[in-house]
Amino acid sequence: MDHVNAPSLPRRRSRSLAQEVMNDLSEKIRSGVYRPGDKLPTEPEVMAEQGVSRTVVREAMSRLQAAGLVETRHGIGTFVLPPKPAGLDLMTVVTIRDILAMLELRISIETEAAGLAALRRTPEQLARMHRAIETINENISKGERSVDADFQFHLQIAQATGNKYFEDFYRHLGTATIPRDRLDTPQLSAEPAPNYMFRANREHEYILSAIERKDPEMARASMRMHLSNSSERLKRASEQAEEKSQEGTKGKDPTAES
Amino acid sequence: MDHVNAPSLPRRRSRSLAQEVMNDLSEKIRSGVYRPGDKLPTEPEVMAEQGVSRTVVREAMSRLQAAGLVETRHGIGTFVLPPKPAGLDLMTVVTIRDILAMLELRISIETEAAGLAALRRTPEQLARMHRAIETINENISKGERSVDADFQFHLQIAQATGNKYFEDFYRHLGTATIPRDRLDTPQLSAEPAPNYMFRANREHEYILSAIERKDPEMARASMRMHLSNSSERLKRASEQAEEKSQEGTKGKDPTAES
DNA sequence: ACAAGCCAGTCGTACGACGACTGATTTTAA
DNA sequence: TTAAAATCAGTCGTCGTACGACTGGCTTGT
Numbered sequence: 324m325d326h327v328n329a330p331s332l333p334r335r336r337s338r339s340l341a342q343e344v345m346n347d348l349s350e351k352i353r354s355g356v357y358r359p360g361d362k363l364p365t366e367p368e369v370m371a372e373q374g375v376s377r378t379v380v381r382e383a384m385s386r387l388q389a390a391g392l393v394e395t396r397h398g399i400g401t402f403v404l405p406p407k408p409a410g411l412d413l414m415t416v417v418t419i420r421d422i423l424a425m426l427e428l429r430i431s432i433e434t435e436a437a438g439l440a441a442l443r444r445t446p447e448q449l450a451r452m453h454r455a456i457e458t459i460n461e462n463i464s465k466g467e468r469s470v471d472a473d474f475q476f477h478l479q480i481a482q483a484t485g486n487k488y489f490e491d492f493y494r495h496l497g498t499a500t501i502p503r504d505r506l507d508t509p510q511l512s513a514e515p516a517p518n519y520m521f522r523a524n525r526e527h528e529y530i531l532s533a534i535e536r537k538d539p540e541m542a543r544a545s546m547r548m549h550l551s552n553s554s555e556r557l558k559r560a561s562e563q564a565e566e567k568s569q570e571g572t573k574g575k576d577p578t579a580e581s
Numbered sequence: 582m583d584h585v586n587a588p589s590l591p592r593r594r595s596r597s598l599a600q601e602v603m604n605d606l607s608e609k610i611r612s613g614v615y616r617p618g619d620k621l622p623t624e625p626e627v628m629a630e631q632g633v634s635r636t637v638v639r640e641a642m643s644r645l646q647a648a649g650l651v652e653t654r655h656g657i658g659t660f661v662l663p664p665k666p667a668g669l670d671l672m673t674v675v676t677i678r679d680i681l682a683m684l685e686l687r688i689s690i691e692t693e694a695a696g697l698a699a700l701r702r703t704p705e706q707l708a709r710m711h712r713a714i715e716t717i718n719e720n721i722s723k724g725e726r727s728v729d730a731d732f733q734f735h736l737q738i739a740q741a742t743g744n745k746y747f748e749d750f751y752r753h754l755g756t757a758t759i760p761r762d763r764l765d766t767p768q769l770s771a772e773p774a775p776n777y778m779f780r781a782n783r784e785h786e787y788i789l790s791a792i793e794r795k796d797p798e799m800a801r802a803s804m805r806m807h808l809s810n811s812s813e814r815l816k817r818a819s820e821q822a823e824e825k826s827q828e829g830t831k832g833k834d835p836t837a838e839s
Numbered sequence: 840a841c842a843a844g845c846c847a848g849t850c851g852t853a854c855g856a857c858g859a860c861t862g863a864t865t866t867t868a869a
Numbered sequence: 870t871t872a873a874a875a876t877c878a879g880t881c882g883t884c885g886t887a888c889g890a891c892t893g894g895c896t897t898g899t
């Protein structure tokens with residue numbers, strides 16, 4: 324060992340190589356280089372890029388998985404997951420019953436959000452809610468999906484509370500439960516009939532009207548009614564789907580509506 | 582969120598061996614077989630116990646580390662870490678204003694929880710609520726902190742909803758507003774006067790009475806009143822503390838109550 | 840008694856090998 | 870010609886071997 328009087332360096336590596344590769348990749352995820360749904364570089368690619376062995380790459384990937392940042396598919400690759408909502412583990416949402424339970428929590432939060440929005444909304448936020456409702460109507464008339472505009476409407480309400488925690492919570496639930504194709508579900512197929520969706524959007528209008536009038540009680544009641552209706556529709560469709568799957572027929576899918 | 586995905590059975594294969602070893606070890610940590618500070622079995626021991634290769638063991642350990650459950654010391658072994666206040670991003674809760682915003686979210690959830698608890702509580706849960714209230718009174722009389730019993734009372738209500746998401750959320754929200762020593766705030770020092778705390782516990786009794794009577798409306802109204810009062814007390818104490826810190830005096834700290 | 844060296848145990852990294860999985864492409868059969 | 874089956878290349882999962890780095894305890898020498 325050629326010891327020269329080098330300046331005293333740390334005696335041990337502050338982190339392992341695996342941790343450093345994880346840090347590098349998770350920083351790239353955090354900063355948007357890799358977005359939810361994107362495929363990370365393959366193991367051989369990371370090995371080459373980072374100049375480490377496959378062992379280190381695999382351990383780094385294991386860490387990313389355990390941290391919930393990615394999921395790995397055998398033979399395919401590793402994909403970035405959407406951010407987890409704070410305090411809630413959406414991986415537990417696997418049955419209709421779980422969804423209904425989550426909806427129940429959501430009712431409590433969004434009902435309150437509607438009341439606060441009625442007190443605190445700005446004209447700009449109000450205009451954005453109006454636009455979202457118009458967009459939903461247009462999309463329904465064209466036979467297109469109204470999911471994005473639906474999400475926007477609810478997000479605007481969360482923002483109008485002026486409380487970042489309501490907005491954060493809504494953002495996380497939004498990204499986690501909208502992308503239906505993530506869930507390995509027995510598809511409750513087909514979009515609901517347009518009249519159902521127009522009706523649900525009618526309920527949006529009642530909510531908006533109360534918010535516009537700065538009437539928190541009515542806003543709360545309207546939102547509660549709206550989400551309770553959705554919950555009921557889901558419950559009924561689920562029961563029908565269960566009966567019909569026994570008969571080999573498909574039920575309705577109300578999940579595309581608010 | 583009006584758009585809900587209907588889930589189904591997982592289509593994917595079973596988990597990897599590394600994930601299964603992690604599950605086994607994390608279950609042992611969760612259940613108390615290994616406690617914070619304990620040393621986990623060495624890699625060779627786990628290899629023998631689980632009948633897997635060292636690669637699998639190391640990947641499982643990597644996962645446990647990334648999940649924050651353990652830390653590994655090179656040449657020594659792997660040790661169980663104390664539980665972190667996980668989930669909700671508590672790092673954002675740094676000012677009184679953040680606490681108040683978080684309380685606002687909490688009001689929405691716990692108000693709804695009280696209503697659901699009135700509908701779904703069991704006699705055992707009711708008894709536990711009673712006990713928590715008694716404990717709070719005893720602690721107040723002895724001049725001791727009633728924070729734990731206070732948390733218990735609210736947690737019982739969340740459990741009585743029969744919806745795991747309410748309970749999960751409360752576990753996280755509860756820690757956000759109680760552990761005062763986490764906050765870099767102008768210290769609102771000293772326990773509030775006992776009469777304030779008796780009064781707050783009186784409010785607990787109104788909530789419990791409504792739950793006992795299976796009256797969801799009254800349960801909701803009582804909980805909202807109780808938490809709004811806490812919010813107001815915190816706000817006022819904060820303002821007084823601000824004035825008094827300009828005068829070099831300390832104000833009251835009501836955050837130890839619900 | 841204290842310091843230095845040694846040793847066994849443990850973790851970190853690297854490599855080679857083979858099987859399992861996946862989707863795309865090619866070959867075969869109808 | 871088209872559809873089904875087989876093949877292939879790429880990717881991930883597991884196993885085993887090997888060596889270096891680190892740590893604490895024990896033994897030996899001063």
